Amino acid sequence: xxxxxxxxxxxxxxxxxxxxxxxxxxxxxxxxxxxxxxxxxxxxxxxxxxxxxxxxxxxxxxxxxxxxxxxxxxxxxxxxxxxxxxxxxxxxxxxxxxxxxxxxxxxxxxxxxxxxxxxxxxxxxxxxxxxxxxxxxxxxxxxxxxxxxxxxxxxxxxxxxxxxxxxxxxxxxxxxxxxxxxxxxxxxxxxxxxxxxxxxxxxxxxxxxxxxxxxxxxxxxxxxxxxxxxxxxxxxxxxxxxxxxxxxxxxxxxxxxxxxxxxxxxxxxxxxxxxxxxxxxxxxxxxxxxxxxxxxxxxxxxxxxxxxxxxxxxxxxxxxxxxxxxxxxxxxx
Amino acid sequence: xxxxxxxxxxxxxxxxxxxxxxxxxxxxxxxxxxxxxxxxxxxxxxxxxxxxxxxxxxxxxxxxxxxxxxxxxxxxxxxxxxxxxxxxxxxxxxxxxxxxxxxxxxxxxxxxxxxxxxxxxxxxxxxxxxxxxxxxxxxxxxxxxxxxxxxxxxxxxxxxxxxxxxxxxxxxxxxxxxxxxxxxxxxxxxxxxxxxxxxxxxxxxxxxxxxxxxxxxxxxxxxxxxxxxxxxxxxxxxxxxxxx
Numbered sequence: 001x002x003x004x005x006x007x008x009x010x011x012x013x014x015x016x017x018x019x020x021x022x023x024x025x026x027x028x029x030x031x032x033x034x035x036x037x038x039x040x041x042x043x044x045x046x047x048x049x050x051x052x053x054x055x056x057x058x059x060x061x062x063x064x065x066x067x068x069x070x071x072x073x074x075x076x077x078x079x080x081x082x083x084x085x086x087x088x089x090x091x092x093x094x095x096x097x098x099x100x101x102x103x104x105x106x107x108x109x110x111x112x113x114x115x116x117x118x119x120x121x122x123x124x125x126x127x128x129x130x131x132x133x134x135x136x137x138x139x140x141x142x143x144x145x146x147x148x149x150x151x152x153x154x155x156x157x158x159x160x161x162x163x164x165x166x167x168x169x170x171x172x173x174x175x176x177x178x179x180x181x182x183x184x185x186x187x188x189x190x191x192x193x194x195x196x197x198x199x200x201x202x203x204x205x206x207x208x209x210x211x212x213x214x215x216x217x218x219x220x221x222x223x224x225x226x227x228x229x230x231x232x233x234x235x236x237x238x239x240x241x242x243x244x245x246x247x248x249x250x251x252x253x254x255x256x257x258x259x260x261x262x263x264x265x266x267x268x269x270x271x272x273x274x275x276x277x278x279x280x281x282x283x284x285x286x287x288x289x290x291x292x293x294x295x296x297x298x299x300x301x302x303x304x305x306x307x308x309x310x311x312x313x314x315x316x317x318x319x320x321x322x323x324x325x326x327x328x329x330x331x332x333x
Numbered sequence: 334x335x336x337x338x339x340x341x342x343x344x345x346x347x348x349x350x351x352x353x354x355x356x357x358x359x360x361x362x363x364x365x366x367x368x369x370x371x372x373x374x375x376x377x378x379x380x381x382x383x384x385x386x387x388x389x390x391x392x393x394x395x396x397x398x399x400x401x402x403x404x405x406x407x408x409x410x411x412x413x414x415x416x417x418x419x420x421x422x423x424x425x426x427x428x429x430x431x432x433x434x435x436x437x438x439x440x441x442x443x444x445x446x447x448x449x450x451x452x453x454x455x456x457x458x459x460x461x462x463x464x465x466x467x468x469x470x471x472x473x474x475x476x477x478x479x480x481x482x483x484x485x486x487x488x489x490x491x492x493x494x495x496x497x498x499x500x501x502x503x504x505x506x507x508x509x510x511x512x513x514x515x516x517x518x519x520x521x522x523x524x525x526x527x528x529x530x531x532x533x534x535x536x537x538x539x540x541x542x543x544x545x546x547x548x549x550x551x552x553x554x555x556x557x558x559x560x561x562x563x564x565x566x567x568x569x570x571x572x573x574x575x576x577x
Contacts, residue, residue, distance in 0.1 A: 084417035100336025
């Protein structure tokens, strides 16, 4: 549906995006993951045809975004990072304007605007001035705008930033729903968000693609490295010996005494989940468990690992598993 | 393209901005009208002429057009709505033209409000319509150039206030060009003088306000407008390539 080839963008002498290539298949939700300043927005702006590329091509539904701009742009619905709304307009008026801008036939404008408002549940807000809406509603109005003209491709640049948790889950559900009949590319710097919604993921850092892989592989790679944070009360040496004897438990690191006979440690789980076994063994030996939590790799750690490799293009699993050293502090989730 | 044109006009007329500006324009016009009437006494009634009023208004109007155009692109850039326009199927020339024509429409509306005065006069005396139409045409053409320049500045500066101020400066500069062209220094160099007077808008406007329609002036105003509008289109494309 969308093919990106060797896309490059220079701002003066700085390369924001360096020759990236990937594709968005028909009817898939592609996650675009990267830290702030990785070149996510620049790439999305180029795919949407807002910014021209320095080199490289973007082909949407067979149309080149610079050569056949009008045809290509008709296939795209774009929600930029800041929703492009006019504060002085009313919601419905704004959406009608956007429909006209996208060349929706006059007879279809009403029905399309209605269905977009319904999908984002802003029908009650239709008469409100956009300036008086909350950030969440502004975001929804911007989202509704992207749906007008029935585009085949949706480009969503960090659509959940600044929303409250209930709205975030609503937006995620909506993206999943839209993914059934659209190709969606969706950027975020939050790993959990990408894995909750997307089927495939492109990881980008400093303008370069580090990996393109399915979300299942990503999860597996992260699980393979799952760590357990334990806070225990009782005999420390005994506890550590017991833990080491359990099959599936790897290294035990970061052992910290915290007084009151308590201590915390980090346990590496090698393959399957052995939490229940750990629990029963410890309890049987009168070591009480004060706290037990999973610490998956955070995005930062994934990046540290991947960038430490200094290579790109292979699958995530390879990248993650080949890393010899672990990042020190595993943050709790 | 029509959708954008319509939205621009709507946003102008749905805000108090339009009416404040239109009333300022009407106020300026009526002040010069009243003072022209008040100046009449005894037998010098022939002194009263609409073209003269237009000519006087020319100087006040310079301050109104940049205010009309200052927000056209600056607000889009500020509010992030530029993305919406540039990622829509509309091409850059169409975006610029839609905005240009919407401001021209508003400008025509403002000019037409001043028809009140000649119509009022026509009820009490004789109005020389042919000369008046010519003066209106000159006023309109001159306005086109100012609108194109104002839009370009709004686009280049990205800030409404700065665009308005630079707009005023440029308009003042154009007026100053005439004074400068008339100095002894410039007159000493006939070639320089001819270049300066060729660019002088005031001189060309004077022909119109005297009821003289010259094809040369028509082409001058229209081509200058076209050049500035094209400049605007190129400047937008250039900015897309060079900056975020």
